[in-house]
Amino acid sequence: MTARILIADDEPLYLRTTGDLLRKAGYECVCVADAHQAIEMLRDQQFDLVLSDLKMPGNLKLELLHEHAKLRQRIPIIVITGVPTLPSAIESIRLGITDYLLKPVKFEILLASVQRALANPSIVRAADVPMRKANEWASVFPDMIGNSPPMLEVFEIVERVASTDTNILITGESGTGKEVVAKTIHEHSHRSGGVFQVIDCTAVPEALFESILFGHKKGAFTGAASDQPGLLKQCDDGTAFLDELGELPLLMQAKLLRAVQEKEFTPLGGHRPVTVNTRFVCATNRDLKMEVSAGRFRQDLFYRLGVIHIDLPPLRKRDEDVVMLAEHFLKTLRPTGSPVKGFSADALEVIRRYRWPGNIRELRNVIEGTIALTQRDVIEAADLPAIVRQQENDPAREPGDQVQANDDDPTSLNLGTIHPGKLSRDEALRAAEHQYLIGLLDVHDGNVSEAARQAGLSRQGLHKLLKTHNIQASDFR
Numbered sequence: 001m002t003a004r005i006l007i008a009d010d011e012p013l014y015l016r017t018t019g020d021l022l023r024k025a026g027y028e029c030v031c032v033a034d035a036h037q038a039i040e041m042l043r044d045q046q047f048d049l050v051l052s053d054l055k056m057p058g059n060l061k062l063e064l065l066h067e068h069a070k071l072r073q074r075i076p077i078i079v080i081t082g083v084p085t086l087p088s089a090i091e092s093i094r095l096g097i098t099d100y101l102l103k104p105v106k107f108e109i110l111l112a113s114v115q116r117a118l119a120n121p122s123i124v125r126a127a128d129v130p131m132r133k134a135n136e137w138a139s140v141f142p143d144m145i146g147n148s149p150p151m152l153e154v155f156e157i158v159e160r161v162a163s164t165d166t167n168i169l170i171t172g173e174s175g176t177g178k179e180v181v182a183k184t185i186h187e188h189s190h191r192s193g194g195v196f197q198v199i200d201c202t203a204v205p206e207a208l209f210e211s212i213l214f215g216h217k218k219g220a221f222t223g224a225a226s227d228q229p230g231l232l233k234q235c236d237d238g239t240a241f242l243d244e245l246g247e248l249p250l251l252m253q254a255k256l257l258r259a260v261q262e263k264e265f266t267p268l269g270g271h272r273p274v275t276v277n278t279r280f281v282c283a284t285n286r287d288l289k290m291e292v293s294a295g296r297f298r299q300d301l302f303y304r305l306g307v308i309h310i311d312l313p314p315l316r317k318r319d320e321d322v323v324m325l326a327e328h329f330l331k332t333l334r335p336t337g338s339p340v341k342g343f344s345a346d347a348l349e350v351i352r353r354y355r356w357p358g359n360i361r362e363l364r365n366v367i368e369g370t371i372a373l374t375q376r377d378v379i380e381a382a383d384l385p386a387i388v389r390q391q392e393n394d395p396a397r398e399p400g401d402q403v404q405a406n407d408d409d410p411t412s413l414n415l416g417t418i419h420p421g422k423l424s425r426d427e428a429l430r431a432a433e434h435q436y437l438i439g440l441l442d443v444h445d446g447n448v449s450e451a452a453r454q455a456g457l458s459r460q461g462l463h464k465l466l467k468t469h470n471i472q473a474s475d476f477r
């Protein structure tokens, strides 16, 4: 039986051509130019799918989506908009859309989305996702620990967006769990059978960017001994997780844009474009809007990749989660045979009061290290690293203030506030490295390439080191 599609859009040319192309593809289409007519049609007639614009007469408050959400027999609805905004995207997803596409959309992409929605009409139904109680999340997302109000909100968005195909931007300080959220989205999506491909944008050298992402043909350059598919092809039908997106140089942003927009690219040395069905989930600890205003990040790419934006709070704003996470790490990282069974009340108090500048990653590392060194069954405050204990005695200390800089000489080392006598050699060396990096970035005004040159490191190497110290080069610009 021919599927019937209702198309609602106030752009006459778009309405006509989309209707014609879908008819040629074998569908029966009814085209209307505003939300009032679409709502009447939905009430009176049977359809298998709705394609809806957002900004059209009668749809100021997304009336068509609200009406659709009330239908007893729900049908898939795909939103296609030229004016994406975060509130409209989130609200659309709450109301149960199947897909959210940005204009201009290539017909093949629209057709693929239509075919997918008709073949599996239950793929989204985000509105059918029940409102959950706080204590239910642990069984829905066992790998994402949290019970604080901001995390409960994150869980809700993750559950609703997972089943859509929209691109997602995750922001938050280093170590707040961006990759964990990205992986969870993939695992809860209909793409979970495909590959979750992590692409660390700082680890891809500029000269090899195209070859690594898009692949190459044999002989495309010296050393290209055979055809290579590239990372994006490897996650066809899966998810590409672009980590540290904000670090991607402008030239590479332009190359990525086409792949994101068209889901198509040409391997190096190839002549025929390759099409992929990949969802992009990106992460950054930079404020991309600010990067766009400063001309360092392309606005078009920002809009394409950030249709939905999830902002992860730092651990210091998640009071309810700190102890829960510490206990989770104790349980999961404790080697078999370890005597350690729990924390003393004092130890938990120290953990609660520390500000965790390195967020969950730092907490995990501290618990792992403490378990390894503790010989008794209860972890006491004294077993925790000095740096964590010290903040308790030093209320004036701010997050990240592990060492004090000497303002006159930014490369000087002053361990004054951390009492080197209490530190292990590793802790002292790490503090020294932290201080060196701060001085280095200060001298070079946050320019990573110049700083890397002076330090004798590659740009990627320095980025990685900065990440482990939770230092952001942009803070020095």
Ligand SMILES: Nc1ncnc2c1ncn2[C@@H]1O[C@H](COP(=O)(O)OP(=O)(O)OP(=O)(O)O)[C@@H](O)[C@H]1O
Residues within 6 Å of the ligand: 143, 144, 145, 146, 172, 173, 174, 175, 176, 177, 178, 179, 180, 181, 243, 283, 285, 325, 360, 361, 364, 467
């Ligand atoms: N909600 C969570 N529950 C349990 N573990 C978590 C949670 N969030 C993060 N973690 C753990 O914390 C560590 C850091 O997480 P992750 O790598 O996802 O952070 P990130 O924000 O992507 O960091 P970066 O910006 O440095 O790449 C990992 O070991 C991860 O397993």
